Amino acid sequence: AESGPGERDRAETGSADGVSRAAVASPAAAVVQVHSLADPSLVTDVPGLWAGADHFGPRAQVDTLLAVRRAARVWPPLARLLERRLPDVLPLSEEELYDLLGAAAGRLGAAGVTVHWPRELTRGLTATAVVRPAPGTAADNFDFFKTEELLEFRWQLALGDRPGDPLTEAELDLLAEAHRPVVRLRDQWVVVDPELVRKARKRDLGLLDPVDALSVALTGTAEVDGERVPAVPVGALAGLRERVTGDLAAIAQPPGLHATLRDYQLRGLAWLDRMTSLGLGGCLADDMGLGKTITLIALHLHRAHPAPTLVVCPASLLGNWQREIERFAPGVPVRRFHGPDRTLAGLTGGFVLTTYATMRSSAAELAARPWGLVVADEAQHVKNPHAATAKALRTIPSPARVALTGTPVENNLSELWALLDWTTPGLLGPLKAFRARHARLVEGGEQAENDEAMVRLARLVRPFLLRRKKSDPGIAPELPPKTETDHPVTLTREQTSLYEAVVRETLARIEASKGIARRGLVMKLLMALKQICNHPAQYLKDGALTTRSGRPRSGKLELLDELLDTILTESESAGAVLIFTQYVEMARLLEAHLSARGVGAQLLHGGTPVARREEMVDRFQSGEVPVFLLSLKAAGTGLNLTRAGHVIHYDRWWNPAVEEQATDRAYRIGQTRPVQVHRLITEGTVEDRIAELLAAKQALADAVLGDGGEAALTELSDAELADLVALRRAA
Incomplete structure (x- = not known):
C-alpha cells in the first residue's frame, strides 16, 4: 500500500494458527491479508478495515482506495480488492503467491508499495553448496593432491536464523515434495521459494576432484548451472583450509x-x-x-x-x-x-x-x-x-x-x-x-x-x-637506509681460458723484468685480468657479446641481466638503476647489450658535454630512462640521482672510497627509499682476492686503500703477485 499524508506507523494483525496476513499499514494504507486457496485454514477474520479509522482523517478511505488502484496497475491481482465492500482480504492462488514472493514484490517496491510479512512467517530459508569427503572416505589425513578419491558436492538448506543447523534429509524430502508455497518446518510456517524446492529435489550436485574441491574451499564460491553460488567446505577439507589460511x-x-x-x-x-x-x-x-x-x-x-x-x-x-x-x-x-x-x-x-x-x-x-x-x-x-x-x-x-x-x-x-x-x-x-x-x-x-x-x-x-614489498608499512621501518651486497659470479669457460693464459704468459715476462718495465707489465696484467673478468669482448675488442650459439660469454653480464630483470619488474624500483664501470668501452658494450634487450639506457662518460649531462640527469630523475650507465671517474662525484634505489658496481675499483662516492650519487640527502648497492665480483680471480683483503683489512689492504691504489700492487714480489692473480678453482 502507498502511504498518504500524516505520520507513518506499522500495524500487523495476528492469527491463531501462527501465519496469515502480510500487510503495510499507514494513515492511508490498505491492510492486505494474503492466503492460499490451497489451504483455506490459513484464512482468518479481521475487523472491518474502516472501523475506528476516523483519526486518520476524512480522506483516509479515498486515499487508500486510490493507493490500491495505483498498486493494482503494477500487480493486477490487487484489482480484486476494489471489487470488495471492504478491501481487507485478498485470496491468492499458488501462482499469484509465488509471484508476490518473487518478482511482484520487487515491482511493487519500485512503485513505492512495500509488502510486509508477519514476524511469525519465516522467509529465510537459505541454500549453500557444500563440499565434503564422499561416503566411505576417511575424514582425516585426506591428501587432496595425491588421492584419486572424489569429494561430494551437494546443496545444504537451512532456516535463516539457524545456518549452523541444516535441514535433515527427512526435512529436505518434505520440502522437495511440497506443492504449496508455504510449508510447515520445525513448528513454524515457512514461505518457500520455488527455486529452493528445486534444489531440495536435486540436492546432489555430483562429485568434485580434489583440485576443484580445494578451489571451492579457498574461494568460498562454486559454479552451479552457470551461476556462481556461495560454497563451504566440510570435514577434512575445512580443516585444511583453516590450517593454510589461519x-x-x-x-x-x-x-x-x-x-x-x-x-x-x-x-x-x-x-x-x-x-x-x-x-x-x-x-x-x-x-x-x-x-x-x-x-x-x-x-x-x-x-x-x-x-x-x-x-x-x-x-x-x-x-x-x-x-x-x-x-x-x-x-x-x-x-x-x-x-x-x-x-x-x-x-x-x-x-x-x-x-x-x-x-x-x-x-x-x-x-x-x-x-x-x-x-x-x-x-x-x-x-x-x-x-x-x-x-x-x-x-x-x-x-x-x-x-x-x-x-x-x-x-x-x-x-x-x-x-x-x-x-x-x-x-x-x-x-x-x-x-x-x-x-x-x-x-x-x-x-x-x-x-x-x-x-x-x-x-x-x-x-x-x-609477497612482501620494501614499501609495505610493516617492512619499510625495518630496512636499513643502505644495504651492500657482494655478488660472486663464476667465470665462463672462455673467460677461464683467457684468464689463465694471460696470467701464465705475463708472469713469465714479469719474472724476467725489472724496474719501470716490470711495473708496467704488472699494471698491464691487472688491467687485462679486470677486462677479462668484465667480458671477453672488452679484452679481445671483438664486439661479440654472446657466442655464435647465443650463449653468454661473461658470467658478470649474465648476472647483471638477472639483477635487472628483477629490479625493473618491481614496481617501486622500476627505472631506478645506476650502473658504474671504470671503463668507457665496457659501458658502451653494456649500452649496446641493453638496447638489444629492449631496456632503455643512457651513458654518461668523461666526454659528455656539460649541457648534455644536465639533460641526462633530468631525464633519469623524471623517470624517462630506466637505467643510467656511468663512467666511474666522470660521474663518481657531483651528481644528484636520488631516483635510483639500486646502484650496481659492474667492476671493482681498488680504492673503496671512490666506490662510496659513486654510491652517494643515489644515497644522499633527498633520497626517500633504502638504497641497495650491488658489487659484482668474479670468483677466484684478482677481483675476489682484492675484495677479501679490503674486507679483512689485512696488511696489504693499507696499501690498496692508500692513494697509491693499483700502483702499490706493482711493488709486490713475484710470489706475492702470483698468489694475488692466480685463478682459484671453486671447491
Missing part, C-alpha cells in the same frame, strides 16, 4: 643461524615452515633485498631434515648461495653439483647447489636421490611450463618445494600457474582449465567480471604465495 604461529630463530632475522623474515620463516610441513610448498615472492636467501637457509636449519636441500639457480648465483650458506650456517655441508667433475657420491645432508642447465641434463641422476626440500631460485626461469627446464624440474621428487622469485608474474597469469603448479602440483588444475576459469577473466573482459575473477583468484593463490 594466523601464523610464532616461530623461534633456529640456533644454528649466525644472524638475527628481522620480524618480517621470521614471519616468512613461519609461513614456509607451515606450507612445507603440510607438504603443500609455496612461492616466497619478496622484493629483492628483503633476504629470501637467508630465510631459506633458516628454513633448512629449522626443518633439520636428514635428507639434503637441493637448490637450483642460475649459474651466476652459485657463488652467492655458497657464500651465504658458509656465512650464515657455518658447518653445514654445501656442495656444488656443477661442471665436468660433479658428483653426488657420499652425499649425506646439507645443501647441494646446481644450475638450471645442469639440472636439465642431469635430471635423472638428481631424481634418483632423496631430497628433504627442493628450491628453485629466480624461479621465473621455469615460468614456461612447456620448456625443457621446467619439465625436468618437475621430475625431481621432494616432500616439499619452494620457489623464490621477486617477479612471480611478469607477462601473464600462466606464469603464476607454472610456479604454483610446481610448488603444489594440481593446486590450480590443468593449465587449459585455469586459463578458462581465471586467466581470461582477469586479463580481459568486463570490469565487474574482471574484479570478481581477481577476488576469486586472490583467495585461491594467497595461501600459497607470500
Whole structure:
C-alpha cells in the first residue's frame, strides 16, 4: 500500500494458527491479508478495515482506495480488492503467491508499495553448496593432491536464523515434495521459494576432484548451472583450509643461524615452515633485498631434515648461495653439483647447489636421490611450463618445494600457474582449465567480471604465495637506509681460458723484468685480468657479446641481466638503476647489450658535454630512462640521482672510497627509499682476492686503500703477485 499524508506507523494483525496476513499499514494504507486457496485454514477474520479509522482523517478511505488502484496497475491481482465492500482480504492462488514472493514484490517496491510479512512467517530459508569427503572416505589425513578419491558436492538448506543447523534429509524430502508455497518446518510456517524446492529435489550436485574441491574451499564460491553460488567446505577439507589460511604461529630463530632475522623474515620463516610441513610448498615472492636467501637457509636449519636441500639457480648465483650458506650456517655441508667433475657420491645432508642447465641434463641422476626440500631460485626461469627446464624440474621428487622469485608474474597469469603448479602440483588444475576459469577473466573482459575473477583468484593463490614489498608499512621501518651486497659470479669457460693464459704468459715476462718495465707489465696484467673478468669482448675488442650459439660469454653480464630483470619488474624500483664501470668501452658494450634487450639506457662518460649531462640527469630523475650507465671517474662525484634505489658496481675499483662516492650519487640527502648497492665480483680471480683483503683489512689492504691504489700492487714480489692473480678453482 502507498502511504498518504500524516505520520507513518506499522500495524500487523495476528492469527491463531501462527501465519496469515502480510500487510503495510499507514494513515492511508490498505491492510492486505494474503492466503492460499490451497489451504483455506490459513484464512482468518479481521475487523472491518474502516472501523475506528476516523483519526486518520476524512480522506483516509479515498486515499487508500486510490493507493490500491495505483498498486493494482503494477500487480493486477490487487484489482480484486476494489471489487470488495471492504478491501481487507485478498485470496491468492499458488501462482499469484509465488509471484508476490518473487518478482511482484520487487515491482511493487519500485512503485513505492512495500509488502510486509508477519514476524511469525519465516522467509529465510537459505541454500549453500557444500563440499565434503564422499561416503566411505576417511575424514582425516585426506591428501587432496595425491588421492584419486572424489569429494561430494551437494546443496545444504537451512532456516535463516539457524545456518549452523541444516535441514535433515527427512526435512529436505518434505520440502522437495511440497506443492504449496508455504510449508510447515520445525513448528513454524515457512514461505518457500520455488527455486529452493528445486534444489531440495536435486540436492546432489555430483562429485568434485580434489583440485576443484580445494578451489571451492579457498574461494568460498562454486559454479552451479552457470551461476556462481556461495560454497563451504566440510570435514577434512575445512580443516585444511583453516590450517593454510589461519594466523601464523610464532616461530623461534633456529640456533644454528649466525644472524638475527628481522620480524618480517621470521614471519616468512613461519609461513614456509607451515606450507612445507603440510607438504603443500609455496612461492616466497619478496622484493629483492628483503633476504629470501637467508630465510631459506633458516628454513633448512629449522626443518633439520636428514635428507639434503637441493637448490637450483642460475649459474651466476652459485657463488652467492655458497657464500651465504658458509656465512650464515657455518658447518653445514654445501656442495656444488656443477661442471665436468660433479658428483653426488657420499652425499649425506646439507645443501647441494646446481644450475638450471645442469639440472636439465642431469635430471635423472638428481631424481634418483632423496631430497628433504627442493628450491628453485629466480624461479621465473621455469615460468614456461612447456620448456625443457621446467619439465625436468618437475621430475625431481621432494616432500616439499619452494620457489623464490621477486617477479612471480611478469607477462601473464600462466606464469603464476607454472610456479604454483610446481610448488603444489594440481593446486590450480590443468593449465587449459585455469586459463578458462581465471586467466581470461582477469586479463580481459568486463570490469565487474574482471574484479570478481581477481577476488576469486586472490583467495585461491594467497595461501600459497607470500609477497612482501620494501614499501609495505610493516617492512619499510625495518630496512636499513643502505644495504651492500657482494655478488660472486663464476667465470665462463672462455673467460677461464683467457684468464689463465694471460696470467701464465705475463708472469713469465714479469719474472724476467725489472724496474719501470716490470711495473708496467704488472699494471698491464691487472688491467687485462679486470677486462677479462668484465667480458671477453672488452679484452679481445671483438664486439661479440654472446657466442655464435647465443650463449653468454661473461658470467658478470649474465648476472647483471638477472639483477635487472628483477629490479625493473618491481614496481617501486622500476627505472631506478645506476650502473658504474671504470671503463668507457665496457659501458658502451653494456649500452649496446641493453638496447638489444629492449631496456632503455643512457651513458654518461668523461666526454659528455656539460649541457648534455644536465639533460641526462633530468631525464633519469623524471623517470624517462630506466637505467643510467656511468663512467666511474666522470660521474663518481657531483651528481644528484636520488631516483635510483639500486646502484650496481659492474667492476671493482681498488680504492673503496671512490666506490662510496659513486654510491652517494643515489644515497644522499633527498633520497626517500633504502638504497641497495650491488658489487659484482668474479670468483677466484684478482677481483675476489682484492675484495677479501679490503674486507679483512689485512696488511696489504693499507696499501690498496692508500692513494697509491693499483700502483702499490706493482711493488709486490713475484710470489706475492702470483698468489694475488692466480685463478682459484671453486671447491
